[in-house]
Amino acid sequence: AQTVTQSQPEMSVQEAETVTLSCTYDTSESDYYLFWYKQPPSRQMILVIRQEAYKQQNATENRFSVNFQKAAKSFSLKISDSQLGDAAMYFCAWSSEGSGAQKLVFGQGTRLTINP
C-alpha cells in the first residue's frame, strides 16, 4: 500500500524568509502524481502545486516550488518570501496515474506558522 509521511508536525518561519516542508512517500508504481495542499483555518483544501512523476523538472508556482527526488521518493515544498497568508496546515499527497480509485493518499500534515 502507498504511504505518505510528513516528519515535521510543526514549522515556523519569519515573514519574508524561506521555508522547506518535507515529505517522503512509498509506492511500487511508476506513474503517479504528487501534490501539496494547503488547509488554512477556513478548512478549505487548496491545491498549491502538482508534480507528475515522469517529469524530471521540478514544478513551480510563483513563490512555491518543489524538490522532487524520484529515486529517493522525496517531495519537499519550498515557500519563498513567506507571507502571513501562507500560515496553514500543509498536506503532501500521492495519487496513482493508473487504474483504480486514483484516490489521494495524504500525509499527516505540517502546521506552518509565519512570524511577523
Add this chain to the structure above:
Amino acid sequence: DADVTQTPRNRITKTGKRIMLECSQTKGHDRMYWYRQDPGLGLQLIYYSFDVKDINKGEISDGYSVSRQAQAKFSLSLESAIPNQTALYFCATRSAAGEQYFGPGTRLTVT
C-alpha cells in the same frame, strides 16, 4: 460561484439519526470522491464514483452510503449516525490531469 459546493456547512445531529450530505460541482468532471478528515489527520476515502453508474467503496465505507444522482451531484448518507462519525467531510472532483478539487467541507457533530 464555487466550482464544488457542499451543503450543509455545519450540522449537529443525534445518535441514530439519518443524515445526508450533498455535493454539487460545475467543473464537468466525471470522477467524484467523499473523504473524511479527523482532527490532526489527513483525509481518508469513504466512497468514490467514476460516473453515474459506477460507485465504489473506499477504505472506510462502513456506516455510509452514497448516491450519484447526476454527473454533477454526489450525496453521502449516514444511515444511523454514531458519535465516532463526528468529523469534517469533504467532497472532491478529479480532473483528467489528476488534480482533485475540494468543496468547502461539512463539519458534522454527532451527539
